[in-house]
Amino acid sequence: MSAQSGRAFVYGDGINTDMLAPGIYMKHPIATIAEHCLESVDPDFARNVKAGDVVVAGQGFGIGSSREQAAEALKHLGVAAVLARSYGGIFYRNALNFGLPVLVCADVGQIGMGDLISVDAATGAVHNKTRGVALAASPLPQFLLDMIADGGLVPHLEKRFAAQRAAAGA
Amino acid sequence: MAMTLAEKIVARAAGRERVTPGEIVTCAVDLAMIHDSGGPRRVAPILKRFGVGLWDPSKVVLISDHYVPAGDDETRRIGEVTRQFAAENKLGGFYDSEGICHVVLPERGHLKPGMFVVGGDSHSPTGGAFGAYMFGIGATEMAGVLATGEIWLSVPETIEIEWRGKFGPCVVAKDVMLFLCGQLGMEGGRTQAVHFRGEAIGALPMQERMTLSNMTAELGGQTGLCDPDETTAAFIRAAGAEPGDIAQWQSDADAAPSEHHRFDASALSPQVAAPHSPANAAPVADHGRVKIDVAHIGACTGAKLVDLRMAASVLKGRKVDPGVSLLVAPASRRDQEAAANEGTLQILVDAGATLLPNACGMCAGYNGTLAENVTCISSIARNFKGRMGTASANIYLGSPYTVAASAVRGRICDPREMLS
Numbered sequence: 001m002s003a004q005s006g007r008a009f010v011y012g013d014g015i016n017t018d019m020l021a022p023g024i025y026m027k028h029p030i031a032t033i034a035e036h037c038l039e040s041v042d043p044d045f046a047r048n049v050k051a052g053d054v055v056v057a058g059q060g061f062g063i064g065s066s067r068e069q070a071a072e073a074l075k076h077l078g079v080a081a082v083l084a085r086s087y088g089g090i091f092y093r094n095a096l097n098f099g100l101p102v103l104v105c106a107d108v109g110q111i112g113m114g115d116l117i118s119v120d121a122a123t124g125a126v127h128n129k130t131r132g133v134a135l136a137a138s139p140l141p142q143f144l145l146d147m148i149a150d151g152g153l154v155p156h157l158e159k160r161f162a163a164q165r166a167a168a169g170a
Numbered sequence: 171m172a173m174t175l176a177e178k179i180v181a182r183a184a185g186r187e188r189v190t191p192g193e194i195v196t197c198a199v200d201l202a203m204i205h206d207s208g209g210p211r212r213v214a215p216i217l218k219r220f221g222v223g224l225w226d227p228s229k230v231v232l233i234s235d236h237y238v239p240a241g242d243d244e245t246r247r248i249g250e251v252t253r254q255f256a257a258e259n260k261l262g263g264f265y266d267s268e269g270i271c272h273v274v275l276p277e278r279g280h281l282k283p284g285m286f287v288v289g290g291d292s293h294s295p296t297g298g299a300f301g302a303y304m305f306g307i308g309a310t311e312m313a314g315v316l317a318t319g320e321i322w323l324s325v326p327e328t329i330e331i332e333w334r335g336k337f338g339p340c341v342v343a344k345d346v347m348l349f350l351c352g353q354l355g356m357e358g359g360r361t362q363a364v365h366f367r368g369e370a371i372g373a374l375p376m377q378e379r380m381t382l383s384n385m386t387a388e389l390g391g392q393t394g395l396c397d398p399d400e401t402t403a404a405f406i407r408a409a410g411a412e413p414g415d416i417a418q419w420q421s422d423a424d425a426a427p428s429e430h431h432r433f434d435a436s437a438l439s440p441q442v443a444a445p446h447s448p449a450n451a452a453p454v455a456d457h458g459r460v461k462i463d464v465a466h467i468g469a470c471t472g473a474k475l476v477d478l479r480m481a482a483s484v485l486k487g488r489k490v491d492p493g494v495s496l497l498v499a500p501a502s503r504r505d506q507e508a509a510a511n512e513g514t515l516q517i518l519v520d521a522g523a524t525l526l527p528n529a530c531g532m533c534a535g536y537n538g539t540l541a542e543n544v545t546c547i548s549s550i551a552r553n554f555k556g557r558m559g560t561a562s563a564n565i566y567l568g569s570p571y572t573v574a575a576s577a578v579r580g581r582i583c584d585p586r587e588m589l590s
Contacts, residue, residue, distance in 0.1 A: 014356070014447065016554050017292075018535070018552075018554040018555065018556050018557050019554070019555070019556070022535070022556050023534050023535030023536050023556070023557070023559060024535055024536070024539065024556075024559050026207065026534075026536055027237065027244040027245055027248065027536070028244070040555055040556055040561050059357060060356055060357050060390075063356055063357070063390065064292065064552065064554060065291075065292045065534075066208065066290060066291050066292040066294075066306040066307060066308050067207075067208065067308070068208070068212075068308030068309050068310055068311075071308070086357055088390070089361030089390065089392055090292055090306050090307060090308060092361075093307060093308065093311055094307075094308035094310065094311065097308060097310045097311050097314075098310065141194070143194070143322075152310070153310055153311060153313075153314050154216055154219060154220075154310060154313070154314075157220060157314055157317060157318070158219060158220060161220050161221060161222060161317075165221075
């Protein structure tokens with residue numbers, strides 16, 4: 001998987017699922033939920049974020065609910081990766097299932113709002129191009145990289161079921 | 171080699187003799203619980219893409235509790251999709267508007283010690299109270315489970331939290347969990363297995379243990395186990411099921427947890443968490459006498475029969491302060507019926523409580539919300555900004571005792587001032 005490059009959107013600790021996917025919008029399609037993603041923290045986030053950008057945060061990113069729209073909204077807005085000191089356990093799995101690389105990175109303090117950064121999920125290499133510094137994140141294990149490379153859990157399992165059908169038919 | 175309860179369950183589900191914390195295993199799922207929000211409306215389209223049905227419909231339980239009752243066209247449609255899914259599949263159980271999934275699942279005898287269970291909701295650790303390894307996952311991952319019957323897991327470490335001695339009056343499981351969130355933080359559980367032990371835990375009834383396990387979600391654990399015992403077995407039998415071999419599902423005496431925390435139950439006082447995090451917990455007196463507009467007793471965390479009884483013991487012969495709305499949403503229809511039959515419900519109503527549907531309701535901010543700028547004290551699990559649907563609301567968390575006492579005073583109040 002090649003490195004992703006984009007602008008950093010930097011937030012603090014405890015960015016929870018009620019901020020990422022507010023409950024009152026949960027009955028609506030993902031496009032609507034995504035418009036309100038992080039609005040209680042940064043009202044302009046959904047409008048400003050572009051495909052390839054990276055969300056950077058502190059401790060406990062995605063703590064709270066199992067609602068996977070918290071991860072799906074970021075994916076829908078084109079976020080290419082998330083870097084945080086730590087994650088809520090369910091959010092972490094949800095993000096990977098949507099093919100969104102979420103990396104544990106202790107060096108997030110060296111990334112400022114709007115910095116241009118690149119992230120390589122396979123090696124954990126993070127490059128802050130604006131500041132010219134190389135940072136490190138924990139790389140993801142191979143079986144999760146394979147799932148992300150397929151586009152997430154659904155296409156990954158689609159491949160598996162198609163292979164099973166082909167084998168059964170052969 | 172000695173194993174913890176969590177390791178024993180995971181090893182069995184993974185078809186292994188032993189497992190080591192940190193290794194990745196694939197586990198066979200014994201039961202999958204889904205609800206109306208993350209369930210059929212999200213998993214059915216994915217199963218269609220896969221071109222497969224449910225791996226084993228008898229191991230799937232569906233419970234409608236989030237969009238109950240339906241309030242508009244979108245939520246009515248969600249209800250229809252949910253009922254249609256139940257009609258098309260011979261599920262192990264379908265409970266529509268019978269109460270909140272985490273309470274209904276064990277109430278109907280679906281859980282027993284040693285099971286490996288996934289739930290499509292973050293409060294799924296509640297099942298850990300029965301000595302089952304139960305944890306929450308998202309809807310896409312659930313679709314994968316429903317199609318394959320399997321899920322990957324990083325074998326958890328065990329974090330033991332021991333409570334010695336005896337809890338004092340008006341000090342309950344909710345206070346334990348708020349205290350632990352304050353002490354260890356919302357990531358104290360590190361997505362590992364939290365295991366509640368000690369004589370103070372063993373003395374708790376099942377629904378109180380469920381509150382401990384339930385709020386393991388706020389403590390950041392993947393599940394929250396309690397040791398299965400005669401209390402567990404009796405609850406399961408009363409639910410019409412067989413508890414199985416309780417003795418088999420115990421940690422080995424020489425098993426080594428990765429962390430061990432020990433607390434003195436008698437030293438704990440009623441706790442309240444200030445906005446906007448359960449980790450902002452402190453003894454109730456530390457918050458000052460904050461004036462409240464709404465007192466809310468609801469959710470899987472805080473409106474089971476045992477919780478309604480706590481509130482009633484405070485409210486008996488008292489009236490809610492005229493400036494406060496006391497809202498009570500009993501967690502299941504059966505618990506509400508039991509509360510009605512024994513007189514508990516009448517005490518709440520006589521004190522001035524307004525009853526809400528047996529559903530998640532305001533807790534998830536999905537159905538019914540707090541008004542702007544109100545200050546609320548609630549028995550729910552989580553007080554994140556906007557949690558109850560309104561970002562300007564200030565939500566304090568406390569036990570049903572503390573919520574009820576605060577409703578009477580009109581201010582946040584130590585329930586021991588009224589019951590001692």
